[in-house]
Amino acid sequence: MSLLFLAHRVPFPPDRGDKIRSFHILQHLAARTRVHLVAFADDEADHDPPESFTRMLASCTIVPRDKSRRRAAVEALVGGKPVSLTAFANRRIAAAVAAVRERHPIAMTFVFSGQMAQYLGPDEPAIMDFVDMDSAKFASYAEDSSGPMRWMMRREARLLGAFERDVAARVSASLFVSDAEAALFRAGGAQGRVLAVENGIDSATCDxxxxxxxxxxxxxxxxxxxxxxxxxxxxxxxxxxxxxxxxxxxxxxxxxxxxxxxxxxxxxxxxxxxxxxxxxxxxxxxxxxxxxxxxxxxxxxxxxxxxxxxxxxxxxxxxxxxxxxxxxxxxxxxxxxxxxxxxxxxxxxxxxxxxxxxxxxxxxxxxxxxxxxxxxxxxxxxxxx
Known part of the structure; x- marks a missing residue:
C-alpha cells in the first residue's frame, strides 16, 4: 500500500505547532507504509529538506507558496470561496498530486489541514486532519473585529464551515486535536466519523x-x-x-x-x-x-x-x-x-x-x-x- 500525504507546510523542521504535529504523524505513517509527500513551502529553508527527513519517504514534492494575501482575497471574493482555500489553490500542487496518483498505487490520502482538502478526488479513501476547527477561529476573529474586517471574518467563518462539513461527509474520518474541538465540530452539524487524536511530546528531546x-x-x-x-x-x-x-x-x-x-x-x-x-x-x-x-x-x-x-x-x-x-x-x-x-x-x-x-x-x-x-x-x- 502507498499513502499520499498532503500538507499545507513541509512537516520539517518540527519547530512550530502545526509542523510538530504533521511531522510526528508523517513519521508514524511512514513506519507503517510507503508515503508520498506533497507539500507547500512558505519559507526558503523548507524548499530543500535534509536527507534525514526525506529518507523515510517514498517520494517528496515541495512547491513554494507565493500567492499574496491580496490576490487570494480577490480570488475568494470573485469566486465565492473562503480566502483560506484560494490562498492554497495552486496549479503546480494540483499537477504534483495528479502525478503521484498516476505513477503510484495510492490506497489512501491523508490530508493535513483543511486548506489541502481541495485536492481530494470525489470518491477516494481519505483521512482528514483538520487539527482545529478553523471556521470557529474566524468566527472568534469576527467578534474582535469591526467594519469591513468583521464582515470578511464572518464570511470566512460561514463559507469555511460549509466546506469543512462537506469534506467531513466525504472522508473516512475527520481528526481533531482535542475532544473539545471534535465535539464543537459535531455540534456544528458535521456528519461522518469525527475523532480526537491528541498531540504528544518528545520528552527525551525536551529534557x-x-x-x-x-x-x-x-x-x-x-x-x-x-x-x-x-x-x-x-x-x-x-x-x-x-x-x-x-x-x-x-x-x-x-x-x-x-x-x-x-x-x-x-x-x-x-x-x-x-x-x-x-x-x-x-x-x-x-x-x-x-x-x-x-x-x-x-x-x-x-x-x-x-x-x-x-x-x-x-x-x-x-x-x-x-x-x-x-x-x-x-x-x-x-x-x-x-x-x-x-x-x-x-x-x-x-x-x-x-x-x-x-x-x-x-x-x-x-x-x-x-x-x-x-x-x-x-x-x-x-x-x-
Whole structure:
C-alpha cells in the first residue's frame, strides 16, 4: 500500500505547532507504509529538506507558496470561496498530486489541514486532519473585529464551515486535536466519523537535563510561538502592556518573546524589560532558563504545543483557560484569565522558587505519563486500510 500525504507546510523542521504535529504523524505513517509527500513551502529553508527527513519517504514534492494575501482575497471574493482555500489553490500542487496518483498505487490520502482538502478526488479513501476547527477561529476573529474586517471574518467563518462539513461527509474520518474541538465540530452539524487524536511530546528531546540554559539575568518569564500568528500577537501584547507591569511591582522580572517572524507590532514591544528574539537555533535553552512560562492566549484552539513543551522542560506554567483547555495537566498548570489573576499566579511562583520547581517537576512527570507520541497516535493504525 502507498499513502499520499498532503500538507499545507513541509512537516520539517518540527519547530512550530502545526509542523510538530504533521511531522510526528508523517513519521508514524511512514513506519507503517510507503508515503508520498506533497507539500507547500512558505519559507526558503523548507524548499530543500535534509536527507534525514526525506529518507523515510517514498517520494517528496515541495512547491513554494507565493500567492499574496491580496490576490487570494480577490480570488475568494470573485469566486465565492473562503480566502483560506484560494490562498492554497495552486496549479503546480494540483499537477504534483495528479502525478503521484498516476505513477503510484495510492490506497489512501491523508490530508493535513483543511486548506489541502481541495485536492481530494470525489470518491477516494481519505483521512482528514483538520487539527482545529478553523471556521470557529474566524468566527472568534469576527467578534474582535469591526467594519469591513468583521464582515470578511464572518464570511470566512460561514463559507469555511460549509466546506469543512462537506469534506467531513466525504472522508473516512475527520481528526481533531482535542475532544473539545471534535465535539464543537459535531455540534456544528458535521456528519461522518469525527475523532480526537491528541498531540504528544518528545520528552527525551525536551529534557532539561540535556540542555544548557540561556544566560539571562534576573527572573525570566517566557512566551514561545510563531510571532506572526494573530492569537500569539494578541497574547504577548496583552501580557507586556497589562500583566508584566503588575508583576514588576513585586519582582524585577523580564519577559522574553521567543519565536520566528515577529511582526512590527511585536517588535515594538521590545524594551529593557521585554526581549524579542525572533527565530532562535534552539528554544530549549530559553525554556531551561525560564522561571515561569506563560500562555496568555485569549483565543486558543486545540492543545497548545507551547504548553506541553514547557511542561516537558519542567517549567511552571501559567496559562489562560483557553490555552489550558484539553490538556490533562492534573493541576500542574496555574490558570488565570484576567491581568490581576495572571500576575498573582506568576508572583506566587517567583516568591517560592522551591514550590515552583516542584510544580515543574510534577508537570514533566505528567507529560511523560500522558503525552508520549506513540500512545497519542496509536488510533491512526485502525484507520489505515
Amino acid at each position: 532539561p537535563a540535556a540542555v544548557s540554559p540561556e544566560a539571562i539575568a534576573g527572573p525570566l518569564i517566557l512566551f514561545t510561538g510563531q510571532m506572526d500568528y494573530r492569537p500569539n500577537i494578541d497574547a504577548v501584547t496583552w501580557f507586556a502592556r497589562d500583566i508584566l507591569p503588575i508583576v514588576r511591582r513585586r519582582h524585577p522580572a523580564r519577559f522574553a518573546i521567543v519565536g520566528r517572524a515577529p511582526t512590527a507590532a511585536v517588535q515594538a514591544l521590545a524594551s529593557d524589560d521585554v526581549i524579542v528574539t525572533g527565530a532562535v537555533d534552539d528554544v530549549r535553552g530559553w525554556l531551561a532558563a525560564a522561571d515561569v512560562c506563560v500562555a496568555p492566549l485569549k483565543l486558543a484552539r486545540g492543545i497548545q504545543n507551547k504548553v506541553l513543551e514547557a511542561m516537558a522542560m519542567a517549567r511552571p506554567v501559567v496559562a489562560s483557560a483557553p490555552a489550558a483547555q484539553g490538556i490533562e495537566h492534573a493541576g500542574t498548570i496555574r490558570v488565570a484569565d484576567d491581568a490581576e489573576g495572571f500576575a498573582a499566579r506568576i508572583c506566587d511562583l517567583l516568591d517560592d522558587p522551591v514550590a515552583a520547581a516542584a510544580l515543574g517537576t510534577a508537570a514533566r512527570a505528567q507529560v511523560i505519563a500522558r503525552y508520549g507520541w506513540d500512545a497519542r497516535l496509536a488510533p491512526l493504525d485502525a484507520l489505515l486500510p
